Amino acid sequence: xxxxxxxxxxxxxxxxxxxxxxxxxxxxxxxxxxxxxxxxxxxxxxxxxxxxxxxxxxxxxxxxxxxxxxxxxxxxxxxxxxxxxxxxxxxxxxxxxxxxxxxxxxxxxxxxxxxxxxxxxxxxxxxxxxxxxxxxxxxxxxxxxxxxxxxxxxxxxxxxxxxxxxxxxxxxxxxxxxxxxxxxxxxxxxxxxxxxxxxxxxxxxxxxxxxxxxxxxxxxxxxxxxxxxxxxxxxxxxxxxxxxxxxxxxxxxxxxxxxxxxxxxxxxxxxxxxxxxxxxxxxxxxxxxxxxxxxxxxxxxxxxxxxxxxxxxxxxxxxxxxxxxxxxxxxxxx
Amino acid sequence: xxxxxxxxxxxxxxxxxxxxxxxxxxxxxxxxxxxxxxxxxxxxxxxxxxxxxxxxxxxxxxxxxxxxxxxxxxxxxxxxxxxxxxxxxxxxxxxxxxxxxxxxxxxxxxxxxxxxxxxxxxxxxxxxxxxxxxxxxxxxxxxxxxxxxxxxxxxxxxxxxxxxxxxxxxxxxxxxxxxxxxxxxxxxxxxxxxxxxxxxxxxxxxxxxxxxxxxxxxxxxxxxxxxxxxxxxxxxxxxxxxxxxxxxxxxxxxxxxxxxxxxxxxxxxxxxxxxxxxxxxxxxxxx
Amino acid sequence: xxxxxxxxxxxxxxxxxxxxxxxxxxxxxxxxxxxxxxxxxxxxxxxxxxxxxxxxxxxxxxxxxxxxxxxxxxxxxxxxxxxxxxxxxxxxxxxxxxxxxxxxxxxxxxxxxxxxxxxxxxxxxxxxxxxxxxxxxxxxxxxxxxxxxxxxxxxxxxxxxxxxxxxxxxxxxxxxxxxxxxxxxxxxxxxxxxxxxxxxxxxxxxxxxxxxxxxxxxxxxxxxxxxxxxxxxxxxxxxxxxxxxxxxxxxxxxxxxxxxxxxxxxxxxxxxxxxxxxxxxxxxxxxxxxxxxxxxxxxxxxxxxxxxxxxxxxxxxxxxxxxxxxxxxxxxxxxxxxxxxxxx
Numbered sequence: 005x006x007x008x009x010x011x012x013x014x015x016x017x018x019x020x021x022x023x024x025x026x027x028x029x030x031x032x033x034x035x036x037x038x039x040x041x042x043x044x045x046x047x048x049x050x051x052x053x054x055x056x057x058x059x060x061x062x063x064x065x066x067x068x069x070x071x072x073x074x075x076x077x078x079x080x081x082x083x084x085x086x087x088x089x090x091x092x093x094x095x096x097x098x099x100x101x102x103x104x105x106x107x108x109x110x111x112x113x114x115x116x117x118x119x120x121x122x123x124x125x126x127x128x129x130x131x132x133x134x135x136x137x138x139x140x141x142x143x144x145x146x147x148x149x150x151x152x153x154x155x156x157x158x159x160x161x162x163x164x165x166x167x168x169x170x171x172x173x174x175x176x177x178x179x180x181x182x183x184x185x186x187x188x189x190x191x192x193x194x195x196x197x198x199x200x201x202x203x204x205x206x207x208x209x210x211x212x213x214x215x216x217x218x219x220x221x222x223x224x225x226x227x228x229x230x231x232x233x234x235x236x237x238x239x240x241x242x243x244x245x246x247x248x249x250x251x252x253x254x255x256x257x258x259x260x261x262x263x264x265x266x267x268x269x270x271x272x273x274x275x276x277x278x279x280x281x282x283x284x285x286x287x288x289x290x291x292x293x294x295x296x297x298x299x300x301x302x303x304x305x306x307x308x309x310x311x312x313x314x315x316x317x318x319x320x321x322x323x324x325x326x327x328x329x330x331x332x333x334x335x336x337x338x
Numbered sequence: 339x340x341x342x343x344x345x346x347x348x349x350x351x352x353x354x355x356x357x358x359x360x361x362x363x364x365x366x367x368x369x370x371x372x373x374x375x376x377x378x379x380x381x382x383x384x385x386x387x388x389x390x391x392x393x394x395x396x397x398x399x400x401x402x403x404x405x406x407x408x409x410x411x412x413x414x415x416x417x418x419x420x421x422x423x424x425x426x427x428x429x430x431x432x433x434x435x436x437x438x439x440x441x442x443x444x445x446x447x448x449x450x451x452x453x454x455x456x457x458x459x460x461x462x463x464x465x466x467x468x469x470x471x472x473x474x475x476x477x478x479x480x481x482x483x484x485x486x487x488x489x490x491x492x493x494x495x496x497x498x499x500x501x502x503x504x505x506x507x508x509x510x511x512x513x514x515x516x517x518x519x520x521x522x523x524x525x526x527x528x529x530x531x532x533x534x535x536x537x538x539x540x541x542x543x544x545x546x547x548x549x550x551x552x553x554x555x556x557x558x559x560x561x562x563x564x565x566x567x568x569x570x571x572x573x574x575x576x577x578x579x580x581x582x583x584x585x586x587x588x589x590x591x592x593x594x595x596x597x598x599x600x601x602x603x604x605x606x607x608x609x610x611x612x613x614x615x616x617x618x619x620x621x622x623x624x625x
Numbered sequence: 626x627x628x629x630x631x632x633x634x635x636x637x638x639x640x641x642x643x644x645x646x647x648x649x650x651x652x653x654x655x656x657x658x659x660x661x662x663x664x665x666x667x668x669x670x671x672x673x674x675x676x677x678x679x680x681x682x683x684x685x686x687x688x689x690x691x692x693x694x695x696x697x698x699x700x701x702x703x704x705x706x707x708x709x710x711x712x713x714x715x716x717x718x719x720x721x722x723x724x725x726x727x728x729x730x731x732x733x734x735x736x737x738x739x740x741x742x743x744x745x746x747x748x749x750x751x752x753x754x755x756x757x758x759x760x761x762x763x764x765x766x767x768x769x770x771x772x773x774x775x776x777x778x779x780x781x782x783x784x785x786x787x788x789x790x791x792x793x794x795x796x797x798x799x800x801x802x803x804x805x806x807x808x809x810x811x812x813x814x815x816x817x818x819x820x821x822x823x824x825x826x827x828x829x830x831x832x833x834x835x836x837x838x839x840x841x842x843x844x845x846x847x848x849x850x851x852x853x854x855x856x857x858x859x860x861x862x863x864x865x866x867x868x869x870x871x872x873x874x875x876x877x878x879x880x881x882x883x884x885x886x887x888x889x890x891x892x893x894x895x896x897x898x899x900x901x902x903x904x905x906x907x908x909x910x911x912x913x914x915x916x917x918x919x920x921x922x923x924x925x926x927x928x929x930x931x932x933x934x935x936x937x938x939x940x941x942x943x944x945x946x947x948x949x950x951x952x953x954x955x956x957x958x959x960x961x962x963x964x965x966x967x968x969x
Contacts, residue, residue, distance in 0.1 A: 019459075026460045141694075159603035161553055163560060164575065164596045171584050182585060239691055240736040244750040244799065245722035254749070255738050262740075270462070274550070277467035281557055285579070295471065296561055311471060334740060334783045 009330060020323045027315040031308060032085050105309035108294060113313070116290030119206060120279045123213035130214070131221025132264055136257045138222065139229030142248060154219040162216020163281035169212050170285065180208050183287040209286045213279055224267050228260040235259075262333050269325040276318055358612025364605030368598070372422060375415035395590050402590035404574075405581045413574050414594055420482050420570040421552060422602070427486035428493050428551035433544045435490070436497025437536075443498065444505025445528060455502070458495040466492050470558055480565045489554045496550075497543040504539050508532050542610060549606045556599065571595040638839050639665040639688075639726075639807050644701035646680070646687045648909070649694075655909035657683040657696065659863040662936070665807065665839045672842045672854030672871070674886065678906045680863035681843045682731060685811040688841070689728055690718060706806060724754045727800035729810040729829075733793040737784040743795055744780035750799050769798040772835075773828050790821035794828060801832050808833065808840045814849065826853055847886050851875055856942075859883050862907050862917035865936060869943030877955060879945040881922045884956055916948065923959050924949060 137143045138151065157165070174182035184205055232238070233256055241255045283292025291310050298306035330336045382388055391407040393399050401410035443454040473488050508514060514531050522530070558564055559572025562580075566573065578584070578591040646658035657680045665671055675681045686692050688703055690710055703710040705726055713721065722728075730736040738746055747766050751757065757765065767777035773794040784792060793813055800808060810829065814822040830853060833840050844850050850857060851871055858868035859882060867880035878884045885902045904921035907913075916922070919929040928948045936946040949957070 022456075023460045155607060156600065156604060159607055160596065160600045161556060161603070163557065164599060167575070167579075167584055167592055168596065171589060175585060175587055236730060236732055236735040237738045239686070239693070240728065240730050240796070241738065243689055243691055243722055243728040243730070244753065245719045245724065246749060246753050247719065250749065250753070254741065258740050259738070273462065273466060274553075277554075277557060280467055281560055284561065299471070299561060299563065307471065314467070332740070335785050 012330065012336075013327065016323060016326045020319050023319050024316055027319070028086075028089070028312060029082075031312050031315065032082060105305050108306060109291070109309055109313055112289060112291045112294045115288060116279070116283065116292065119209055119213070119283075119288065119290060120276070123210050123279070124217070124275060126210075127214045127217035128221050128264075128268060131218040132225045132257070132261065134218070135222035135225025136229045136252070136260060138226045139233060139260075140252055140256070154222050156219075157215055158219030158223065160216065161281075162212050162278050163285055165216045166209070166212035166282045166285040169208055169215075173208055181205050182208075184289070205288070209282050209288050212282050212285075213275075216278065216282075217275065220271070221264070225260060225264055228263045229256060232256055232260045262329075265325060265329060265332060269322050272318055272321050272325075276314060276321075280314070355612050355615050357608050358616055361605050361608025361610075361612050364601055365609060368418060368422070368602055368605065371415065372419035375418075379409070379412045379415055381412065381416065392588065394588075401594050402588070404577065404591050405583070405588070406577070410590055410594060413569055414571075414598060417569045417571045417574055417595065418598055420568060421555065421572065421599075424482050424486040424489070424555045424570070425548045425552035425602075427483070428490040428555070429544055429548035431487070431490035432493030432547040432551065433497050433540065435494035436543060436547070437501055437540060439494060439498040440501025441505060441528065441532075444502040444509070445524070445532075451502075454498065458498050461492060462495045462499075466554055467557060470554060471561070471563065480563070482565045482568050482570065485555055485558065485565055486551075489551045489558075492554075493547050493551050497540075497547060500539055500543055501536060504536055505532060508535050538613075542613060545606055545610045545613065549603060549610075552599075552602065571599055636666070637664040638667045638706055639841075640702075640704040641688070642702045642704070644684065644687060644703065645699045646683050646692060646696055647699050648683075648696050650910055652910050656863050656912065657909055658687060661701070661860075661863075661865055663858060663865065663868060665841065667806065667839055668833075668837050669856060670833065670840045670842065670854045672844070672850035672857045673860055673865075674844060674847055674850055674857065675860035676845060676906055678862075678909070679860040680909075681845075681860050682811055683863075684860075685728070685809050685841070685843050688809050689722055689726055691728070720754065723750055723800070723805065724803045725805055726807040726809065727803070727805040729793075729797055729800045729808060729813045731812040732816060733796040733813070734789055734816060736796055737792060739784055741783075742780070743782055743784065743787070747780070747795075747799055747802060751802055754803055765802070769802050770795070772801075772832065773798045774824070789817050790825060793817065793821075793825050797825075797828060797832060801836060801838075804836050804838070806838055808838050810840060810842045812844045813842075814846075815844070822849065829853070848890050859886065862912065863909060864917065864946065865944075866918065866947070867943075867945040868936075869940070869945075873940075873943055879939055879943070879950065879956055880947050881924050881949075881956070882918050916946075924957070 134147070134150070134154075137147055160168075170182050173180040181204060238251060238255055241251045246255075280290075280292035280295060282288070283290045284296045287293055291313060295307065295310045297303070298310065385408065387407040389399065389403050389407050389409050391403055391405050393403045395402040395410075399409055399411065401414060403409055404413070439454050439458070443451040470488060470492065473491075477484060477488075509532070514527060517527050517531050555564070555570075556572035556575070559570060559576050560579070562576055564570060564573050564576065572595075574595045575592050578588070581588075581591075583589075583591040641664070642662050644658055644661045645656070647654040648657050649655075659680075661680075661684060663671065673681055673684070683692070683696060686696075687698055688710070690698065690703075690713075692698050698711060701711070705721065708717075708721070710718065710721065710726070737743070744763070744766050747769060748762050751762060751765065763780075766780050770777050770779060775791060775794055775798070779787065779791065779795070784795075787795065797813070813829065814825050817825060826849065829840070829842075832838075842850055842853055851874075854871050856868065857871045857874045858865050859874075859880065860866070861882055867874070867878065867883045869879075874883060875887055878887050882902075885900075888900050889902065891899060902921065907917055907920070913930075915930040915932060916925070916934050919925040922929065926948070932948070934946045934948050936944045937951065939945050939950050
């Protein structure tokens, strides 16, 4: 790896750390900037809503008072906060005391990660190929007829699309389960039955995210491809007598992909946000549902933990995209 | 050239495409419903317990009623303007802030630019829902106006980036050089040479910002963090989820709001695509 | 017809007959290339000159049927070795491109795929036409690059790592890789500085001589083209207005436009005032009747504004489209300036 490439990576990694730092600080700051003692407010809300009666509120209050107590100056609190973070201590869940926030996060993470990774991969790939085809003059009418449909699909926020899908597949046609990650009566084992069950439950959320996103990727790729196809190197490629497929893929798509990948990076934030909401609709046991339950149950530390996790996840994802980019565009490798 | 002559030329050169007209018409329709709608329905029907609950669409209740006895049509007519309002407020503030920051960063460069850029990039990489959830979760009494402000606080980054990039490009153009040589002051250059050329980008950013603001607002409402006491499209969907309307087959509860939302986004999308073609004539040619 | 006679008599390798290319604009079709006919013998070097907007690049792309929307080939034929390029099947067309007729593009700066290594771009061109082992390919690539004066090590590089002159030569290497019979060079040196221009033109000359290929060299630089070509054709507003052997064209141009072009060449031997050609080329949409050059022509008379002159032979191997002929034998002296100097 060349020196320039290494310094590029180092710079990007540094940015990653900076962003995480800023995000975490913001995460720390905001509740504390609002009036009132955050812990006290959380506990008070709990008491008011009468949600948790079995919990020894006084014990928690005392424990956290000692750690985060507002008698300490802000700076000390901040340092404590970071120290706890390094110990991966994100606090305790009020709803399921004494289960730690970290445990809850680790349980939910694999579900969200797998769903989002697979869904984004499918939507991005299918969307990009579709978009490229739409821009190619030789494509048939059948595919072109998809454009209005795609535009409409893009217009529906995918968590709302999820509602429509649940209605159609789970209520009207009754072929897929409406909620959950797995059949709750099943015992989780690593066998074909469990795997199949998980997949069945994952299908609708997957479909919602894919359908909701594919239009965006397709239309974006189409406009990129249109401008690439106007370039001189396409003419020269055809002058060489290359087959239509070669020109389309190696000269056309390959160049249009560059901006698509950049767009992927920029859109990551909203893809993540939407996926979180999709989980809520389906009660899929990922970070989204965790967040939702925590909001309803006023589980203060869980909320903070999930938000932190989302911020870090996004920063890492963007960093990975930044790593991939030079592989695609040799001009950046300098 | 007068605006009318410009319009005619635009139509002739096919810069004002059917897409743009369709998009604007859809938006106009939505606005019309919001403005004229209230004349046809009684606001009272949108309050809990006003009418017979759980009725599917009929002659009496055009869009049915929800499980709490509210008329869906009324809900829709009063909810749409509220949702639009939040989008517009967030849109104006977001673009306003974005414009200011973008101009500052592009025009003055140096440390001002660096600071603005780093903050904007950092905020862009944060999933908006995360920050919004925290802020919204900590506000005692949420109203639509506060929601709009909350969402606006994270809507300026894209506009800033766009405007900044454009300012940098425009500054290098020869007419700005000429103005500088002619002794125009920095502020004069800003307002007379740079701003007018930013107009298409400002409009495009506005459409985009309003869209993403409405998206964010509906997202928050779906999580139950919205202004629960007010009627909005997102809240209606939230309540339908709370009553398991999907599983119980009350499609008229969540269906119509989704249709209206889809129309709003479709309108915004078509408008932005059509406007792109209007502002950038090179795109008018079919490839 | 003139063209058939030419073909029969001289065994031409390329015969273009009544080629017409239109551009679809919002105000109607622009006739970028109108009724262009010429022929090329094997090994012949034809230079086509014209101002911007004369239709020369449009013609270059049309010769290989590379015309893209909003351009359209609306009529004529391009016979390469007896086969009409404009009527071939796509499959045959693809096989013919590069193998029989090759393009050296105008902006090699932007004609190479930015994300592919140079050698891959040469290899895929060759592989589209012949089967070769990987080693044979690599050897061939090295051979081609050396032939154009490039270091074979350059093959592993990406286009952005090459200079303008190097890219142009790489494009020439690609174009000549299968020893085509006809090379179409569309302003191959436009974006280069004079020193590199000369090197590139020398390379082109060498290549062409070695291959025995016919070349259509298109450009706007009369000096450059005259140094390279055997035959020179002058294009104006989409038509060929004069075509003939280079010596005659330079020493005794017949068409007023040609004369003005020749006159505008700066001379090193004697210092004189630089002359240009006043006025602008006409819009190609909705062209007026009569000779398209008449608004700017110092010799224009009544007939010129009413009737379009046809290309007619004026001597062996020379043709001109002007109402002054065949009544005159050569270009008369320039009349007093009573004509319009500006385009209408």
